[in-house]
Amino acid sequence: METIMTSERYERGRQMLSQIDANQPRRLNESLKDIAPEFADLTVEFPFGDIYSRPGLDLKTRQICTVAALTALGNAAPQLKGHVGNALNVGWTPKEIVEVMMQMAVYAGFPAALNALFIAKEVFDERNLSAVD
Amino acid sequence: METIMTSERYERGRQMLSQIDANQPRRLNESLKDIAPEFADLTVEFPFGDIYSRPGLDLKTRQICTVAALTALGNAAPQLKGHVGNALNVGWTPKEIVEVMMQMAVYAGFPAALNALFIAKEVFDERNLSAVD
Amino acid sequence: METIMTSERYERGRQMLSQIDANQPRRLNESLKDIAPEFADLTVEFPFGDIYSRPGLDLKTRQICTVAALTALGNAAPQLKGHVGNALNVGWTPKEIVEVMMQMAVYAGFPAALNALFIAKEVFDERNLSAVD
Amino acid sequence: METIMTSERYERGRQMLSQIDANQPRRLNESLKDIAPEFADLTVEFPFGDIYSRPGLDLKTRQICTVAALTALGNAAPQLKGHVGNALNVGWTPKEIVEVMMQMAVYAGFPAALNALFIAKEVFDERNLSAVD
Amino acid sequence: METIMTSERYERGRQMLSQIDANQPRRLNESLKDIAPEFADLTVEFPFGDIYSRPGLDLKTRQICTVAALTALGNAAPQLKGHVGNALNVGWTPKEIVEVMMQMAVYAGFPAALNALFIAKEVFDERNLSAVD
Amino acid sequence: METIMTSERYERGRQMLSQIDANQPRRLNESLKDIAPEFADLTVEFPFGDIYSRPGLDLKTRQICTVAALTALGNAAPQLKGHVGNALNVGWTPKEIVEVMMQMAVYAGFPAALNALFIAKEVFDERNLSAVD
Numbered sequence: 001m002e003t004i005m006t007s008e009r010y011e012r013g014r015q016m017l018s019q020i021d022a023n024q025p026r027r028l029n030e031s032l033k034d035i036a037p038e039f040a041d042l043t044v045e046f047p048f049g050d051i052y053s054r055p056g057l058d059l060k061t062r063q064i065c066t067v068a069a070l071t072a073l074g075n076a077a078p079q080l081k082g083h084v085g086n087a088l089n090v091g092w093t094p095k096e097i098v099e100v101m102m103q104m105a106v107y108a109g110f111p112a113a114l115n116a117l118f119i120a121k122e123v124f125d126e127r128n129l130s131a132v133d
Numbered sequence: 134m135e136t137i138m139t140s141e142r143y144e145r146g147r148q149m150l151s152q153i154d155a156n157q158p159r160r161l162n163e164s165l166k167d168i169a170p171e172f173a174d175l176t177v178e179f180p181f182g183d184i185y186s187r188p189g190l191d192l193k194t195r196q197i198c199t200v201a202a203l204t205a206l207g208n209a210a211p212q213l214k215g216h217v218g219n220a221l222n223v224g225w226t227p228k229e230i231v232e233v234m235m236q237m238a239v240y241a242g243f244p245a246a247l248n249a250l251f252i253a254k255e256v257f258d259e260r261n262l263s264a265v266d
Numbered sequence: 267m268e269t270i271m272t273s274e275r276y277e278r279g280r281q282m283l284s285q286i287d288a289n290q291p292r293r294l295n296e297s298l299k300d301i302a303p304e305f306a307d308l309t310v311e312f313p314f315g316d317i318y319s320r321p322g323l324d325l326k327t328r329q330i331c332t333v334a335a336l337t338a339l340g341n342a343a344p345q346l347k348g349h350v351g352n353a354l355n356v357g358w359t360p361k362e363i364v365e366v367m368m369q370m371a372v373y374a375g376f377p378a379a380l381n382a383l384f385i386a387k388e389v390f391d392e393r394n395l396s397a398v399d
Numbered sequence: 400m401e402t403i404m405t406s407e408r409y410e411r412g413r414q415m416l417s418q419i420d421a422n423q424p425r426r427l428n429e430s431l432k433d434i435a436p437e438f439a440d441l442t443v444e445f446p447f448g449d450i451y452s453r454p455g456l457d458l459k460t461r462q463i464c465t466v467a468a469l470t471a472l473g474n475a476a477p478q479l480k481g482h483v484g485n486a487l488n489v490g491w492t493p494k495e496i497v498e499v500m501m502q503m504a505v506y507a508g509f510p511a512a513l514n515a516l517f518i519a520k521e522v523f524d525e526r527n528l529s530a531v532d
Numbered sequence: 533m534e535t536i537m538t539s540e541r542y543e544r545g546r547q548m549l550s551q552i553d554a555n556q557p558r559r560l561n562e563s564l565k566d567i568a569p570e571f572a573d574l575t576v577e578f579p580f581g582d583i584y585s586r587p588g589l590d591l592k593t594r595q596i597c598t599v600a601a602l603t604a605l606g607n608a609a610p611q612l613k614g615h616v617g618n619a620l621n622v623g624w625t626p627k628e629i630v631e632v633m634m635q636m637a638v639y640a641g642f643p644a645a646l647n648a649l650f651i652a653k654e655v656f657d658e659r660n661l662s663a664v665d
Numbered sequence: 666m667e668t669i670m671t672s673e674r675y676e677r678g679r680q681m682l683s684q685i686d687a688n689q690p691r692r693l694n695e696s697l698k699d700i701a702p703e704f705a706d707l708t709v710e711f712p713f714g715d716i717y718s719r720p721g722l723d724l725k726t727r728q729i730c731t732v733a734a735l736t737a738l739g740n741a742a743p744q745l746k747g748h749v750g751n752a753l754n755v756g757w758t759p760k761e762i763v764e765v766m767m768q769m770a771v772y773a774g775f776p777a778a779l780n781a782l783f784i785a786k787e788v789f790d791e792r793n794l795s796a797v798d
Contacts, residue, residue: 035653035663036630038320043642046312047239054304057232061197065233068198069205069240072508074740075606076240076643098701099190100198106180107202107209109471109506110708111741114697121700131700165513168520168530169497171719176509179711187703205641207341208473209510231302242604242639243309244342254301264301313638323631327596331632334597335604335639338774340474342639364435365589366597372579373601373608373774375737376442377475387434397434437586445578446771453570456764463726464733464765468772471734475772498722499730505712506734506741564779567786567796568763575775607739608776 010041013049019059020052020086063087064100071101071116072108080116084123094124094131143174146182152192153185153219196220197233204234204249205241213249217256227257227264276307279315285325286318286352329353330366337367337382338374346382350389360390360397409440412448418458419451419485462486463499470500470515471507479515483522493523493530542573545581551591552584552618595619596632603633603648604640612648616655626656626663675706678714684724685717685751728752729765736766736781737773745781749788759789759796 017024028040052062067087070080087097097120105113124131150157161173185195200220203213220230230253238246257264283290294306318328333353336346353363363386371379390397416423427439451461466486469479486496496519504512523530549556560572584594599619602612619629629652637645656663682689693705717727732752735745752762762785770778789796 032649033664035649035656036634037664039630039634039637039645039649042316042634042637043646046316046637047642050308050312051236051239054232054235056228057236061194061229062233062236064194065198065201065236066240068201069237070643072202072206073241073606073641073643076641076647078647079240079643095189096194098704099187100195102187102701102704102707103184103190103195103198104202105508105704105707105711106184107199107212107508107510108206109504109508109511109738109741110712111506111735111738111744112508113704114708115741115743117697117701117704124700132698132702165516166531168516168523169501170531172497172501172504172512172516175501175504175715176513179715180509183707183711203510206508206510209508209514211514212510231305235302235305235308238305238308238312238641240641240643242339242342242637242641242644243313244336244339244345244639245641246305247309248342248344250298250301250305257301265299265303317635317638320631320634322627323635327593327628328632328635330593331597331600331635332639334600335636338601338605339640345639361588362593364438365586366594368435368438368441368586369583369589369594369597370601371438371441371445371774372583373598373611373776374605375472375475375770375772375774375777376446377469377472377478377772378774379438380442381475381477383431383434383438390434398432398436441582445582449574449578450768450771453764453767455760456768460726460729460761461765461768464730464768465772467730467734468737468769471738472773478772494721495726498719499727501719502716502722502727502730503734505716506731506744507738564782565797567782567789568767569797571763571767571770571778571782574767574770575779578770579775602776605774605776608774608780610780611776 009045009049011049012053013044013047016048016053016059017044020048020063020089021082024082060090060092063090064092064096067092067097068100068104071104072112074108074112074115077115077119081119081123084120085127088123088127088129094120094129098131142178142182144182145186146177146180149181149186149192150177153181153196153222154215157215193223193225196223197225197229200225200230201233201237204237205245207241207245207248210248210252214252214256217253218260221256221260221262227253227262231264275311275315277315278319279310279313282314282319282325283310286314286329286355287348290348326356326358329356330358330362333358333363334366334370337370338378340374340378340381343381343385347385347389350386351393354389354393354395360386360395364397408444408448410448411452412443412446415447415452415458416443419447419462419488420481423481459489459491462489463491463495466491466496467499467503470503471511473507473511473514476514476518480518480522483519484526487522487526487528493519493528497530541577541581543581544585545576545579548580548585548591549576552580552595552621553614556614592622592624595622596624596628599624599629600632600636603636604644606640606644606647609647609651613651613655616652617659620655620659620661626652626661630663674710674714676714677718678709678712681713681718681724682709685713685728685754686747689747725755725757728755729757729761732757732762733765733769736769737777739773739777739780742780742784746784746788749785750792753788753792753794759785759794763796 025044032040066083070076101113101116147158158177165173196219199216203209234246234249291310298306329352332349336342367379367382431439462485465482469475500512500515564572595618598615602608633645633648690709697705731748735741766778766781
């Protein structure tokens with residue numbers, strides 16, 4: 001029973017992720033398989049199966065809020081990089097992502113904003129995108 | 134010259150704030166007049182005159198990103214309370230604000246989300262609003 | 267189906283909490299019912315149903331680790347207060363809890379340790395316990 | 400032997416504190432005597448006996464750096480309040496303390512700066528001091 | 533007198549460290565000798581001579597609490613790496629360390645937990661250990 | 666009008682920076698030109714044009730306060746590195762900078778202090794300076 005239950009939540013999370021970054025479950029499994037394989041499942045289940053899939057807020061808004069929060073927290077570079085990609089995937093432009101990061105200078109200081117901008121630049125470069133006209 | 138320049142930035146910030154919370158400049162002046170009156174001006178000028186008034190991102194998105202970031206940071210209760218009010222003022226519903234705060238449990242932990250929800254409740258209560266159907 | 271699944275995770279979390287603080291689910295429901303009732307469920311399901319109930323680590327160790335982390339983070343006073351109570355409930359002595367908080371001065375600074383100690387004192391006083399011989 | 404050693408470090412810390420706030424050891428003892436009396440000693444010994452009493456930096460500079468750091472960290476209100484008083488005691492003016500706090504908006508965001516300013520105002524009010532001409 | 537005193541505290545810390553990682557005093561001296569040699573002494577004296585050596589809590593519990601706190605803080609990667617090694621040295625298994633890190637997702641968010649897990653993996657790999665059955 | 670205004674603030678910031686690190690505006694422009702060129706201007710205007718150039722506190726004190734704050738925050742390594750250089754430029758000695766970083770162990774923990782010291786060492790090495798007699 002347990003197995004089936006878990007896979008239903010996982011399935012809901014996986015489907016949510018298919019709209020954001022369909023390869024993330026596979027990449028999570030790969031990176032965690034030798035250290036904490038079940039945490040790969042939990043990282044699909046709780047954030048995406050329990051939270052992002054809730055009906056009260058659209059995915060695009062959820063995604064930019066995550067970029068804002070990770071920029072402000074300033075200690076989650078790999079995750080911010082992933083979510084900049086996700087934000088592009090759900091329809092935000094490089095320019096809009098840059099605006100959010102600049103805005104975080106107000107709430108978390110200039111270093112947090114600057115370090116996030118350099119992370120965004122890596123993602124934009126990898127996709128041959130530009131935030132500048 | 135300086136005075137005129139400053140007041141143009143201030144004026145741009147004040148106009149931006151008139152769409153969010155027209156009383157904030159007055160309240161800032163009041164709360165800071167005995168300690169750092171010029172910081173009241175800077176708090177209008179940089180966040181609102183320099184950042185929020187930039188054309189690359191709409192005000193409604195900016196405001197929810199601020200709620201997300203202050204929820205995640207978890208050490209700015211008075212400012213979060215103000216920005217929950219601002220988010221309502223620019224068109225977010227209580228339910229959407231609650232969704233963003235719940236989402237922050239993923240990135241900043243459950244305590245940050247819970248403490249933000251209790252702050253949101255104070256604002257909704259003051260306005261006789263409900264996040265629950 | 268969904269409802270049944272959710273309640274199995276919830277049930278596992280509730281049973282785990284019955285060993286820590288059997289009233290927490292009720293208190294969570296009470297405090298969140300007007301703002302985010304489903305977050306009360308998630309706060310039982312993920313932390314306690316998904317994490318604390320995992321077999322790889324005993325409950326007593328989990329509980330002191332939470333006290334250590336909330337002391338170090340320093341911005342979750344209500345949750346730290348709750349978890350000091352939980353730590354007592356699962357068998358830690360006031361003295362041991364105080365030792366962990368003092369230790370956090372090394373990793374998060376003296377203010378974090380001091381503020382945690384004052385929170386612990388509130389809990390010990392409510393229970394007529396003492397950390398001092 | 401141990402006792403004597405400890406009291407020499409404690410004594411050095413106590414003498415350092417006599418230049419900053421001679422009553423702090425007594426207040427620390429009072430506030431911690433029922434929860435962690437030995438942490439009162441450690442709070443004199445390490446910060447003041449081991450660090451502040453080092454010869455490589457003058458006390459006045461040390462004290463303003465502490466105000467800057469606690470403002471930026473933003474989660475140590477009681478300690479910041481104490482160190483604003485200390486900063487006044489070693490010769491900083493209310494205006495200079497306010498300048499440092501405003502500056503922290505650059506590195507830790509406006510909420511951190513604003514919350515620190517309101518704490519400073521409490522101290523200045525208690526001493527009938529003003530940061531405004 | 534001073535020298536002897538210091539060396540007694542240092543000696544107590546060094547003996548405590550001999551149960552955790554006997555090479556740490558030497559490595560600390562090496563890494564700090566060109567920048568802050570006396571801080572190497574203080575890093576033995578206060579954390580290990582003053583805190584870890586206190587009788588009220590066993591070393592094994594102290595060590596897992598440190599892993600929990602550094603995971604939650606999320607901005608001390610080199611120190612977390614060292615303390616994962618220490619936790620292994622005092623008898624925690626890779627699996628237990630992984631459980632604590634996963635648990636921190638509840639209090640500090642998924643990015644903090646994930647980044648800690650990747651650090652733990654480095655340590656386990658260096659020692660040919662596995663957290664997975 | 667707007668253009669001229671902005672350039673007056675920018676000019677004031679640039680002149681302030683000429684006393685600290687005359688190349689910073691050029692480096693900021695270079696590093697941000699492909700991602701957020703206007704943020705390079707804002708990073709001169711607000712921190713240096715609006716804040717550092719205020720008359721109430723001398724530049725040397727401002728600079729050491731920034732080193733203290735970035736050490737304590739612990740998540741802004743590139744900016745801390747830059748400001749260690751700035752602190753040297755305005756007259757602080759390597760030894761004094763090291764003292765401030767060591768002091769931050771009291772307020773933000775040993776990991777924050779240690780990681781800052783290793784950053785300082787990089788700067789001192791690049792300039793063939795030593796903090797040790």
